[in-house]
Amino acid sequence: MHLKRRTLIKMSGLAGGGFVLASVMPGSLLAEEAPSLVGSVELNAYVQIDEDGTITIYSGSPEMGQGIKTSLPMIVAEEMGANWDDVIVKQTPEVDTERYGRQSTGGSYTLYLNWNLMRKMGATAREMFLAAGAIEMELPRDELKVENSRVFHIHSDQFRSFAELAALAYRQPVPDPESLVYKGREEYTILGKSVSQVDSLDIVTGAGDFGIDTRVPDMLYGTYEKCPAVGGTIVSANLDDLKKEPGVVDAWIINGNGNVRELMDGVGIVGTSTWAVFKAREKLKVVWDESAASKDSWTGFKKFAEDVDSDVGPEVNIERGDFKAVFEDRDNRVVERFYEFPYVTHMCLEPMNCTAHYRAGEKDGRDHLEVWLPTQNGPRFQSVAKNLYGLEKDQVTIHVKRMGGSFGRRTSNEYVCEAIELSKRAGKPVKLTWSREDNMRHDFFRVGGFQKVRAAVNPEGRVVGWDEHAIGIHQNGERVVGSGFRDSAFPLANFPVVRGSHTTTEMKTLAGPWRAPWSNTHAFITQSFIHELAVETGRDHVELLLEMLGSPRKLPGDIRSMHTGRAADVIKMVASKGGWGRKMPKGRGLGLSFYFCHAAHVAEIAEVSVDAERKLTLHRVTAAVDVGPIINMSGALGQVQGAIIDGYSTMVGQKITMEQGRIEQTNLDQYPVLRIGAAPEVDVHFIQSDNEPTGLGEPALPPLAAAVANAIYAATGERVRKMPLIDEGFTV
Amino acid sequence: MPKYQFLLNGKEFEVDVPGDMPLLWTLRDVIGLTGTKYGCGIGQCGACTVHVDGSPVRSCLVTAASVDGSEVTTIEGLAEEDRLHILQQVWVDQDVAQCGYCQTGQIMSAAALLKEKPNPTDDDIDEAMSGNYCRCGTYVRIREAIHTAAGFYDAS
Ligand code: FES
Ligand code: FES
Numbered sequence: 001m002h003l004k005r006r007t008l009i010k011m012s013g014l015a016g017g018g019f020v021l022a023s024v025m026p027g028s029l030l031a032e033e034a035p036s037l038v039g040s041v042e043l044n045a046y047v048q049i050d051e052d053g054t055i056t057i058y059s060g061s062p063e064m065g066q067g068i069k070t071s072l073p074m075i076v077a078e079e080m081g082a083n084w085d086d087v088i089v090k091q092t093p094e095v096d097t098e099r100y101g102r103q104s105t106g107g108s109y110t111l112y113l114n115w116n117l118m119r120k121m122g123a124t125a126r127e128m129f130l131a132a133g134a135i136e137m138e139l140p141r142d143e144l145k146v147e148n149s150r151v152f153h154i155h156s157d158q159f160r161s162f163a164e165l166a167a168l169a170y171r172q173p174v175p176d177p178e179s180l181v182y183k184g185r186e187e188y189t190i191l192g193k194s195v196s197q198v199d200s201l202d203i204v205t206g207a208g209d210f211g212i213d214t215r216v217p218d219m220l221y222g223t224y225e226k227c228p229a230v231g232g233t234i235v236s237a238n239l240d241d242l243k244k245e246p247g248v249v250d251a252w253i254i255n256g257n258g259n260v261r262e263l264m265d266g267v268g269i270v271g272t273s274t275w276a277v278f279k280a281r282e283k284l285k286v287v288w289d290e291s292a293a294s295k296d297s298w299t300g301f302k303k304f305a306e307d308v309d310s311d312v313g314p315e316v317n318i319e320r321g322d323f324k325a326v327f328e329d330r331d332n333r334v335v336e337r338f339y340e341f342p343y344v345t346h347m348c349l350e351p352m353n354c355t356a357h358y359r360a361g362e363k364d365g366r367d368h369l370e371v372w373l374p375t376q377n378g379p380r381f382q383s384v385a386k387n388l389y390g391l392e393k394d395q396v397t398i399h400v401k402r403m404g405g406s407f408g409r410r411t412s413n414e415y416v417c418e419a420i421e422l423s424k425r426a427g428k429p430v431k432l433t434w435s436r437e438d439n440m441r442h443d444f445f446r447v448g449g450f451q452k453v454r455a456a457v458n459p460e461g462r463v464v465g466w467d468e469h470a471i472g473i474h475q476n477g478e479r480v481v482g483s484g485f486r487d488s489a490f491p492l493a494n495f496p497v498v499r500g501s502h503t504t505t506e507m508k509t510l511a512g513p514w515r516a517p518w519s520n521t522h523a524f525i526t527q528s529f530i531h532e533l534a535v536e537t538g539r540d541h542v543e544l545l546l547e548m549l550g551s552p553r554k555l556p557g558d559i560r561s562m563h564t565g566r567a568a569d570v571i572k573m574v575a576s577k578g579g580w581g582r583k584m585p586k587g588r589g590l591g592l593s594f595y596f597c598h599a600a601h602v603a604e605i606a607e608v609s610v611d612a613e614r615k616l617t618l619h620r621v622t623a624a625v626d627v628g629p630i631i632n633m634s635g636a637l638g639q640v641q642g643a644i645i646d647g648y649s650t651m652v653g654q655k656i657t658m659e660q661g662r663i664e665q666t667n668l669d670q671y672p673v674l675r676i677g678a679a680p681e682v683d684v685h686f687i688q689s690d691n692e693p694t695g696l697g698e699p700a701l702p703p704l705a706a707a708v709a710n711a712i713y714a715a716t717g718e719r720v721r722k723m724p725l726i727d728e729g730f731t732v
Numbered sequence: 733m734p735k736y737q738f739l740l741n742g743k744e745f746e747v748d749v750p751g752d753m754p755l756l757w758t759l760r761d762v763i764g765l766t767g768t769k770y771g772c773g774i775g776q777c778g779a780c781t782v783h784v785d786g787s788p789v790r791s792c793l794v795t796a797a798s799v800d801g802s803e804v805t806t807i808e809g810l811a812e813e814d815r816l817h818i819l820q821q822v823w824v825d826q827d828v829a830q831c832g833y834c835q836t837g838q839i840m841s842a843a844a845l846l847k848e849k850p851n852p853t854d855d856d857i858d859e860a861m862s863g864n865y866c867r868c869g870t871y872v873r874i875r876e877a878i879h880t881a882a883g884f885y886d887a888s
Contacts, residue, residue, distance in 0.1 A: 065831025067869050195826040203832035203838060204820040206767015206807035210832075213766035221761060246750060274770070275757035349771050349779060349833040349867045404769070404833025405867050436772045634827040638873065642830055668776035668865070677858030681873035728757030 058599035064403035065636035070072030078120025081146025095378035108598035108695030194634035211374030232293035247276025294508035294661030305450035313503030321497030326465035350404020357429035408513030444512025461537035480511035516698035527706030578605030578622030589714025593706035600699030608711035647704030649674030741809025778864030830868035
């Protein structure tokens, strides 16, 4: 059900006997709509109390497995003094950023960006309950406290439950946000504990609220065929044959707007089941005009990279210190290596999908669009609806659905636009489901790339200069997301004498953010290379890393710039917990790696053995992580375990290639992923430093590949500079 | 269209679908049970795992016609009345899921394993669960959860 703001207030705030808390934002509409609220009135509503004591906390950020739907409400509950058992969590019923704030997720940044808002929501509720409790019990407010969903008197056994106080609390002035005092960490009763995610029960009973499970009355099922080489336009298709196929209701040639993130040319088919339209599609014959389509070739790109014979590329991003001098100094030795990594696909287990119902002229002659949308970014779709269909916000209803994985994938809108086109033409609601093959062919891939790294090492074995040259990809004159590196990465960010540059070539294959973009490959290269330097100079890897970090300091910038002291702490912690320096039997080795990204300092040690047949066993990974205080311990551990296993899966077997613009892998049978038997034990240690908490969806992945490569070296003396490992003859 | 009958989660069911329609789509689109998931359609991911006459089966690979006269159990039928299957309970308690999409298939495979081997070793788990992919990498917890559940499991 779509609740308008006014109805929501009425239903739950007044008529329904519940309590809606809105957050402070001057000049709000609510001031006029709800005159019973006094003071500066807020726009965002996150907390609702029912008469039976149920506390509903809304989650504004989309859930894709990162645990945000559990962790953000935990913060609200903590500050308001709720008992977590009384809390139910609901996804915000609409996309309305004025009311709910930022309703997108990504970059492991959602927690950080919502931390203060969530604390404010909780603390505001708490203050209003305290004010209500003081009136109700006729006691001085400063003798009252909250705990366990109730207000109690610290000098007697008097108390009132939140439910009893809700109606009165609703009429209390909303406190000035400046006056709010937040709990200290030592007072926490919910934060830092392990909580099972709020949708666990639905998930295990098959009632999970995934987009692909949407069923609305009178719905048709849809599929959409695009040119296998991105950018092809449609000439003709055998629609008449298709329409004769069993279960097919209709089929159309659809001309897109040429925007790969919105609508590309294709053939749309709707029918009575997903199976019917998938099967009919096998009979589809399309003539594409590929004159402007991708001709990309992985072997061509590889050749391009191998032919780049230079230490520096035309795009110089950073140069610091007496760079020339240290590399030209004849007393210094220059060590140089070359690394390679492939394209990979997102492989979200839930395929791209969207259910759309376009109702032409539905309300006062104006069109209305309702979408059931698994997306990381609902607000972005609102602008697409406006630009593409001229629909204002009030003409669009968005139901944000749980995502069966996203990892950066569900940030574009082409699967939404395709569903809308089908619904518009069919005049009915349509659920569009991409086949697995569609998902692999039309991904926004993690791009492949190559990189040379050089270091100048002085006669004492100290690294005195650092040089990176990445060979990557541009589109429309700009380097694509995930290609090469960013200057904020270690050691470019902190090392006194560095240069970083790029050479790029044009590739049309779509590129997009993939779990820790840039970092997921850059960490492999740089943290393998630092180990290579340790080997070359005969020094201990940990000692060399700490030396390269320099004195403990926070680098200039916001929380997303590194603190070398926090970095050193996780490295020391992982060395001690992971038994660094331990003697290993033959064929077994330890490898270490550190990386900083997404405001997280993470170090990992991999313990690997390799047998005579090159069968690899990753026995255990030890991780030390500093993301500030932990919100949900269970969720945090899960993210680190999962990122490590995902990183290993990617490193071992995953590779996408293309020729003539066509992606060569079509399904999981050609794209080996890690199975349970090859998954390592994972041992995680958090340093809960006194910083603001930040997210964990991504940052534990990047260090893994280098830790494993370094361990393979320790076990065998063989250096791996290319992913995936199966191409180097390893098996797992 | 031909009609097929089977016992679905303990109830007699009759569906009217083309003979080559996979059980997966029959369940999801025709019957409306969406706990069984589509991941790959070629038997590689395990998201669509159900039980046919007690054995784990990838429902994307068998047709509705082929289960005519059989007994089919999906995730929706795993709990008994309102008592969760022990695996479902442990899955919640130990917070196994991340995105959750693979988990119904994981649980169906694990349930078949426990029926066969109430006290599985790590190798048994590796073997029985190798067809179930998890992109989120929840394997560590899946293994732990199966061991925990085995401790409570009453094979009867
Ligand atoms: S959908 Fe059946 S195994 Fe993947
Ligand atoms: S929990 Fe996401 S695929 Fe397994």
